[in-house]
Amino acid sequence: MSTRMEATVTQHFHFSPWIHSSSIVAKPKGSLQFSRRFAEQHILRVPFSFNLQLSRPSARRRTVALNIACSYDNSTALESGNHFASFDESLAIQRKCREIESYLNGRCIYLVGMMGSGKTTVGNVLSNALGYSFADSDSLVEEDVGISVAEIFKVYGEDFFREKETEALRKLSLMHQFVISTGGGVVTRTINWKHMNKGISVWLDVPLEALVKRISAVGTSSRPLLHHDSTDAYSKTVIRLSTLLEERGEAYAKAEVRVSCRKLAAKLGTKEVCNVTPMAIAIEVVEQISIFLERENGSCAF
Ligand SMILES: Nc1ncnc2c1ncn2[C@@H]1O[C@H](COP(=O)(O)OP(=O)(O)OP(=O)(O)O)[C@@H](O)[C@H]1O
Numbered sequence: 001m002s003t004r005m006e007a008t009v010t011q012h013f014h015f016s017p018w019i020h021s022s023s024i025v026a027k028p029k030g031s032l033q034f035s036r037r038f039a040e041q042h043i044l045r046v047p048f049s050f051n052l053q054l055s056r057p058s059a060r061r062r063t064v065a066l067n068i069a070c071s072y073d074n075s076t077a078l079e080s081g082n083h084f085a086s087f088d089e090s091l092a093i094q095r096k097c098r099e100i101e102s103y104l105n106g107r108c109i110y111l112v113g114m115m116g117s118g119k120t121t122v123g124n125v126l127s128n129a130l131g132y133s134f135a136d137s138d139s140l141v142e143e144d145v146g147i148s149v150a151e152i153f154k155v156y157g158e159d160f161f162r163e164k165e166t167e168a169l170r171k172l173s174l175m176h177q178f179v180i181s182t183g184g185g186v187v188t189r190t191i192n193w194k195h196m197n198k199g200i201s202v203w204l205d206v207p208l209e210a211l212v213k214r215i216s217a218v219g220t221s222s223r224p225l226l227h228h229d230s231t232d233a234y235s236k237t238v239i240r241l242s243t244l245l246e247e248r249g250e251a252y253a254k255a256e257v258r259v260s261c262r263k264l265a266a267k268l269g270t271k272e273v274c275n276v277t278p279m280a281i282a283i284e285v286v287e288q289i290s291i292f293l294e295r296e297n298g299s300c301a302f
């Protein structure tokens with residue numbers, strides 16, 4: 001005798017920010033029928049594949065194979081879990097970069113944000129994907145003066161550093177096809193915006209707690225605005241970072257594009273901003289730039 005039984009499958013998928021969950025053509029719940037011989041097994045492995053329908057018409061469909069574990073009978077506990085779709089992020093970001101490059105028209109990308117927000121780390125990923133060169137305004141100032149930023153602050157003071165920084169940005173504003181990691185304080189001077197507005201500015205908006213975690217992992221010796229020799233150096237760093245973040249919030253918000261790492265973490269299904277990889281952030285940067293370019297062009301360009 002062949003008795004059939006029904007099982008409910010609940011799917012939870014985590015996708016790269018590339019794919020908007022609203023655009024996925026898949027039912028979140030489904031019903032499957034199994035023959036009696038599966039009754040002894042706690043977990044059924046069901047080979048399952050479907051096409052991800054991306055919202056952008058020009059984007060390629062990707063097929064992912066997922067194993068869905070479930071048990072039979074709605075009333076018994078379902079064996080559940082999150083199943084990550086494999087996704088070649090480096091190919092995906094390169095593809096998206098190709099889509100936007102003619103709209104960028106060689107304009108430089110200026111990454112702005114607090115110390116430790118990942119401008120250098122994400123900037124390198126982005127420049128590779130775009131095929132752009134990478135520059136760091138702090139490094140340019142160091143090359144110009146011949147000593148480190150920390151030493152410049154100590155020997156010549158902050159105002160001298162700010163002048164040199166503005167000069168570095170002026171030179172960079174004459175360049176094309178660069179991703180530029182800027183110093184954390186560039187947003188505070190109006191003249192710097194004049195230079196950065198030759199390209200596209202992107203704010204890497206990272207919450208305080210993630211900044212603190214990252215900075216305390218590497219120390220503050222290279223960051224003169226945060227460095228303290230005192231015994232309670234950690235708490236002083238937290239207070240200083242939080243004050244700077246509050247003072248500069250509005251200035252960072254002047255950037256044309258904002259990438260909120262908190263929102264991105266939520267979109268990726270994690271509360272922990274520190275779990276979001278530089279690649280995932282770089283992908284989101286390209287996504288947000290493409291939205292900005294669409295607005296700039298007044299139509300759906302991609
Ligand atoms: N997404 C990330 N996940 C985990 N660690 C990261 C991430 N992004 C950056 N980091 C780490 O945080 C630290 C600061 O990053 P990075 O130097 O890129 O920031 P920054 O904005 O360029 O800082 P600054 O302006 O002070 O030079 C580095 O140690 C880096 O490895």
Ligand SMILES: O=C(O)C1=C[C@@H](O)[C@@H](O)[C@H](O)C1
Binds near residue numbers: 114149185224225
């Ligand atoms: O946030 C800031 O004001 C600074 C950030 C660093 O990148 C350096 O530009 C310098 O230490 C100052």
